[in-house]
Amino acid sequence: MMQDLVVHGAFIVYAIGLLMTFGLILTWVERKQAAIMADRIGANRAYLRIPFTQIKLVWWGLFHGLADGLKMLLKEDFKAASYDRVAYAIAPWIVFTPVLLVFAVIPFGGTLVPAELFSGSPDIASWFGDRTYAMRIAPLDAGLLVVLAFGSITVLGSMLAGWSSDNKFSMLGAIRSASQMISYELVMGLTVLGLILIYGTVDLVDIVEQQSGTLLGFLPAWGIFLQPVGAVLFIAAAQAENRRIPFDLPEAESELIAGYFTEYSAMKMGLFMFAEFIEIAIIAALFTTLFLGGYNLPWMSDAGFTLPGGHFVPISHGAAVVMQMVVFLVKVMLICSFLILVRWSLPRFRYDQVLRFAWRFLLPLALANLVVTVVAVWAIQGAGA
Amino acid sequence: MIGQALLWFFAAGALAGGVAMLVLRHPMHVALSLIGTMLSLAGIYAALGVHVVAVFQVLIYVGAVMVFMVYAIMLLDVRDTSFTSRYSGLLIPGVAGLALFIGALVYVLRREGPVGDIAPGATAFRVERFSVDFLHEYWLHFELTSVLLLAAVVAAIAILKAKRRGDG
Amino acid sequence: MDNGQLLVALGAVLFALGFAGLVLRRNVLVMLMCMELMLNGVTLCLVVFAQQAASTAATVLVFLVFVVAAAEIAIAVPIVLLLARHKHTLDLGAYTDLKG
Structure with missing residues (x-):
């Protein structure tokens, strides 16, 4: 039992560290990528001065994130004259916590065999015995359902934040946010139904394991090649669920001041912003797991590389684990960059356009995708059986 | 424990x-x-x-x-009377x-x-055992529940329309 | 007191609390929420018995109870809101049209 505790503790530390780092780095990536896309330099004024010298480290604007964090912590926590104390206090936590909890079911690596990892020192290896651990935190076989369940809790947080602020703009933002998030949550659930049908499971670990082979001999067996329409619909619905531009009306900066978190200042506002940026990473991790093969590199299995000619290259277990974790992180970063690209390219939808897009465009397309998938699976399995 | x-x-x-x-x-x-x-x-x-x-x-x-x-x-x-007097007479x-x-x-x-x-x-x-048993043995209940949900959706829309008609 | 007895007692107490809330509170939406509490208490008992009998049928029944509860709320809350719009209050004392 101690061994399980140690390994799972290491996984939890890794996951929380990863998500916090992603939250911080994504603020910098967003600024820099927006600047590159707009052919300008971006924010590069914050610097650290090495003490006793005149050397100023700018590091391409990385310290702006640090400056933002310090600003959030040290600002005056200004409270309005009348507000609902209980709901105002817990709303940021209701938005922040489920976003972190979704990562508990996402597999961020392959299988870890600690005995092989520590094969250099025999007493550590014998303490672990022959235990194997799948690299995810919670062994729930209802993975996708857990993701949808926790995604639906964040709606409550944004509604409570807007309502408890005793401010008409916040209330409008809360109502818009609730309607938008409910609609797009439904669409998100429907877009992955085709994928669930093909893979036959809602367990994210199983879905990633089934994406480890090849299709037609040369394509990696990723979900995006089996469900291209589903992938596009999923990323659109997820971007809307996260309330990012182009679906940004609940916090429309030029219309509603700051929407449902107008009356929040200092660290509570920081929690909202942080939750939004961590959710970008979570959406990217979900997309990677469902459609891009998770931690799988083409032609790689847990033991080594099986190249197309039939040649087999074995690699050590430590190298395999590290390679799989790095592949997962690289894929997540690529999808985050894509989400930031979409955010800085498109103008904002109007509120009725947002809802019409969900109910009259994405929902019928998701259902049509499901129908086509059902017919294709039936035809292929009918031909095979 | x-x-x-x-x-x-x-x-x-x-x-x-x-x-x-x-x-x-x-x-x-x-x-x-x-x-x-x-x-x-x-x-x-x-x-x-x-x-x-x-x-x-x-x-x-x-x-x-x-x-x-x-x-x-x-x-x-927030000025509703039921907020100040919480309990009924009993x-x-x-x-x-x-x-x-x-x-x-x-x-x-x-x-x-x-x-x-x-x-x-x-x-x-x-989950697998639950869903297999559900759809193998109780698929009729599943279909009847979907009919119930459809009735609920139609009823909600009817209430909405009634409200619109009532407002004139 | 073993676990099964504790949980069934908890379900019974939740049912009783919901029933008391239905009788005691004046706000119609709070009464609806107390009805949901009653339903949750009963569902807890159902899940306990399902787990003891290791029966899939009972778990399916729990799932169907959830779905029916959701459908019921979807109709009840708009009706209450229409009523509130008509009477301009959610206080139960104002809904006396059928009295006498």
Whole structure:
């Protein structure tokens, strides 16, 4: 039992560290990528001065994130004259916590065999015995359902934040946010139904394991090649669920001041912003797991590389684990960059356009995708059986 | 042992939420305590090993039913009289009746003998077994439930249309 | 007191609390929420018995109870909101049209 505790503790530390780092780095990536896309330099004024010298480290604007964090912590926590104390206090936590909890079911690596990892020192290896651990935190076989369940809790947080602020703009933002998030949550659930049908499971670990082979001999067996329409619909619905531009009306900066978190200042506002940026990473991790093969590199299995000619290259277990974790992180970063690209390219939808897009465009397309998938699976399995 | 402690913790949470529902003044606070009760119940289901039911509890009850209730409460006016005078006229007989009711239930429970023990987390109930059994044996119930949901959607739209017609 | 007895007693107490709330509170939406509490108490008992009998049928029944509860709320809350719009209050004392 101690061994399980140690390994799972290491996984939890890794996951929380990863998500916090992603939250911080994504603020910098967003600024820099927006600047590159707009052919300008971006924010590069914050610097650290090495003490006793005149050397100023700018590091391409990385310290702006640090400056933002310090600003959030040290600002005056200004409270309005009348507000609902209980709901105002817990709303940021209701938005922040489920976003972190979704990562508990996402597999961020392959299988870890600690005995092989520590094969250099025999007493550590014998303490672990022959235990194997799948690299995810919670062994729930209802993975996708857990993701949808926790995604639906964040709606409550944004509604409570807007309502408890005793401010008409916040209330409008809360109502818009609730309607938008409910609609797009439904669409998100429907877009992955085709994928669930093909893979036959809602367990994210199983879905990633089934994406480890090849299709037609040369394509990696990723979900995006089996469900291209589903992938596009999923990323659109997820971007809307996260309330990012182009679906940004609940916090429309030029219309509603700051929407449902107008009356929040200092660290509570920081929690909202942080939750939004961590959710970008979570959406990217979900997309990677469902459609891009998770931690799988083409032609790689847990033991080594099986190249197309039939040649087999074995690699050590430590190298395999590290390679799989790095592949997962690289894929997540690529999808985050894509989400930031979409955010800085498109103008904002109007509120009725947002809802019409969900109910009259994405929902019928998701259902049509499901129908086509059902017919294709039936035809292929009918031909095979 | 940890499973047992979790079970007691979530049971205490559910009870606290239930009692808070009777006592709190503002309907939004009542809704928050009901959400707390439902999440504690989901924790109990997960500690018992039926995490399928726990996920459905969070997804359907907290994520849909309570979101709808909170949305409706958000649109209320704070000057409503039911916010200041919480209880109907039957407060004293109501509380006495509650005590009698709980006493009667616990007495019947004690008299019926042991319900039977469940070790927390003993048998994990898998999604696959649930869904296969559901759709192999109870698919008629599934289809009838979808007809019920369709009737609910039609009824909601009819209420909306009635409201529009009433406003002229 | 073993676990099964504790949880069924908890379900019974939640049912009793919901019933008391239905009788005691004046606000119609709070009464609806107390009905949901009653339903949750009963569902807890159902899940306990399902887990003891290791029966899939009972778990399916729990799932169907959730779905029916959601459908019921979807109709009840708009009806209450229409009523509130008509009477301009959610206080139960104002809904006396059928009295006498």
